[in-house]
Amino acid sequence: MIELPQQEPCEFCEGMAGRDPTWAVIDESVHTITVINPSQYEIGQCCVITRRHAATLLDLSDDEAAAIVGAAKRVATALVRKYQPLGVLTFQNNGVYSGQEVPHYHYHVVPRQPGSDWGIGPPQLAVFESAGRIQGTPHDVSGDEERRRRVQLEASELHEIAAAIRQHLPD
Numbered sequence: 001m002i003e004l005p006q007q008e009p010c011e012f013c014e015g016m017a018g019r020d021p022t023w024a025v026i027d028e029s030v031h032t033i034t035v036i037n038p039s040q041y042e043i044g045q046c047c048v049i050t051r052r053h054a055a056t057l058l059d060l061s062d063d064e065a066a067a068i069v070g071a072a073k074r075v076a077t078a079l080v081r082k083y084q085p086l087g088v089l090t091f092q093n094n095g096v097y098s099g100q101e102v103p104h105y106h107y108h109v110v111p112r113q114p115g116s117d118w119g120i121g122p123p124q125l126a127v128f129e130s131a132g133r134i135q136g137t138p139h140d141v142s143g144d145e146e147r148r149r150r151v152q153l154e155a156s157e158l159h160e161i162a163a164a165i166r167q168h169l170p171d
């Protein structure tokens, strides 16, 4: 059975209700909202979330599931136009054992740049060469607290990034 993270109230529902100053919207559709991730390990990294409080992939309607990928494609297009990344990574976690931290469906869209620091990011990223450490070397946790602090941007910075990406969305 998939165990969900415990969070009360849900931070995404709080954001949609206008109670989080770091909530910075890039794009919206009938079923989705695309928002800046307040942790900017990569500048521009964002999440497509469902408007409805659905916990995991297994809880989505077919229309919501289709809308998620459509919204991800739109924001990926904007991220490529704005930042010219070397790659765009998408991933999504279902349950605490897969790394889910917020019990509200979200699909990560991340522009990948050379030399960026995903040392405490998803393990498949943390071992990339030029991603904070050399492939095959164990993760040194000594800098994690400082790293977590460093990627937490001010609300004003998050809103600036969201606005910049929004300008590059396809019509």
Ligand SMILES: [Zn+2]
Binding pocket: 010, 011, 012, 013, 014, 052, 053, 054, 103, 104
């Ligand atoms: Zn929610």
